[in-house]
Amino acid sequence: MKHLLKVVCFVIIFVILTVSFSNSYTRVNLDNIAVVVAMGIDKGENNKLKVCFQFTNPSSISESGSSETASTILKSVDASSISSAINSMNSYLGKELTLAHCKLVVFSEELAKEGISDIIYTLMNDAQTRPSCNIVISKCTAEHYINNSKPFLEPLISKYYELFISSNQFTGYTSNATLGKFFDNMICQSCDPYAILGGINLQLPDSSQDALTNKETSDKSNSASLSGNTVSENVGLAVFREGALVGELNAIETLAFMCIGNEVKGFLISVPNPQVENQNVDVYLTPKANTKIDVSLVNGSPYITVDCKYCGQIYSMTNDSNYLDSEILSRISESCNRYLEYIFTEYLYKTAKEYKSDINAIGKNSLKLFSTIDEYETYGWREHYQDSFFDVSAQVNVRSSSLLSDS
């Protein structure tokens, strides 16, 4: 009898719990959800947002073989907020949208200039949104950007969005700007947020560039020197101040940002060849140690010293190169030093004076100068950052070329 009572109790409890938890299960059941892989947010009419959602087409994934690219579905809706846009789309699709697999959030440049902090807060408030989701500021409309983001070396769009930024660690031409980092930098009192600069390749001829200048290093999204079938581009960074877009960085400025922030594992630079006039030599640099940043206050203004060390390997080779001569290697090293010091200094003054934005979070290094938070807040790092002076020192040790040393 006692045993029977236990079994009855167990069955009753099992049934009650199954029924009560079934609603949550039903909501996240694969049959009832629409998986969003990317979301685009544009400025709509009458102060509204135009939100577009990109979904994977489950049937096309199963039907297409590994050689074919799975098709995607793009739907847009006008709404007063992100939440109401999701709600409207839920109603339209007859399924519930899930942002748990959303790898990319794209904002149009126009909207970003007006400020996106409220949207970022809303996205962070959503339990499904991943902090690792990338943020792109598109030079064109977000919808156009997503529509033209076609993975040409990947069959799956979701995998493409996960990996499209991975080259940044060995080029330094863009950064892995995620939602989590953006939110953190937006709230932090000693730093400012940044995002990936995206655009569509217009393939317009650019006659204003001098033939001898490094065109590829001044590239940024929408004006890159790429041709072919490429459509979306992600080169450069969008610089924010207090949640609003204030400027852009091109590829080489982004490289400077990456180097100062210790986010790059290696990168290629073209520096003037000390042996031959009007000719460049390509050197691949890898960090020897983390960049050291020191901040001190001189007459109330930040005095910032940046000290970086790299090892170099020469990539370019000509028929009269002699890289066994240590004198030549030291001259190339010196050329690299001057080049890096120049681009780092230019980048730092540009972000500090022009954009008034500390995207490298140099302000964190100033925290130790203050004993209390009140002192730090009274000083106001964000207001004083524009008065900063920079002293950049680069030490490059070019060791050798690659397989060939002397021609």
Added chain:
Amino acid sequence: MTDSKITSKEAIMLVVTIFVSHTIVTLPQNLLSNTKSATLINLIYVGIIAILLAYVIYRLLKNFASLDIIDISQYLGGNVLKSIVGGIFIAYFIVTSSNLLREFCEGLRVAFFPMTNILSILVPFILVLFITNYLSFSSNVKTISLIFPLVLISIVFLFFGNFGNFSFERMFPVLGKGFADTFITGIGNIFAFSGISCLYFIPPYLKEPNQMKKICLSSVIIGLMYFLFCTATILLLFSFFVDVDEVLPLYSAASYIEFGIFFQRLESFFMLIWILEIGSYLIVTNRFSISIFQKITNLKFHKPLAMIFPLLIFGIALLPKNYSIIRFLESNIYAYFIIAIVFVFGIAILFLANLKKRKEKRVKPQKIQ
């Protein structure tokens, strides 16, 4: 009086379980909002004070062999004081565990069960208490001993998994909100060591009561190390953990752990371990509440109470109307409640009982053991 005995290692795990469970919800954030960037220094400071207090409690309990604070209060003031002390500690255990349970379940609802009523999320925890109350205390503690290492490993893993995202500059300004806020009013952060309350009740359960000193000191030191890991993870990871309130900050911190594209979304795994930890906490507080009630009512068996205390916890957990009330209670009321009961009232009872004993020793030394 006790249904079974526990070893000193099991006792240490039991005490640390009480420390640990509050860190899973909003304890680290409450500490950070009190002392900001100076929280790690403040924790070391209040940790040292907590170690000293644990030693004081050990010295005060030493004169009463295997008696707990309820027996000692009976010795001090008879049945009236025993009932008052028992009632206060029952209220303390029930109210704190109800609030912790509700807060954790609210987090579970937000993260995993958005369409499920909070009542349904609370019920499985209450069922666990029903079942464990019918088992012996030592089997409960043995289960806790199995879960506890997993919880400890999860926090160490959380710390090292996020290590690459840490900014050590966030430890500055070194004095946070100021010297007074860190070292004078900052003493209030000692409420984090509320697990010390268990030290008042474990002597009757110990197989080796002479190991009490080791239990007192080891549990507080392990608890301190654990707090340092948790708070450092939240302080050094991102600034928004300090400035913006999160429902489950450690859960959010876990969502940042990624090892390449293969090992992602580990937070669900962490949550599974933490659910077990909250269950362990409830078992301990519930068993102590039953034990106290048994003593003040002179009941011989605890099984008739097996359903009453879990239902009490369940009822009180349902009382707050919304999450803001729970957070208000957690961050503004319970800190003082814990300090008053655990660190002032408890120690005062032991101290007075020791004075009485010393006085009796002087007057009638032949009557005192």
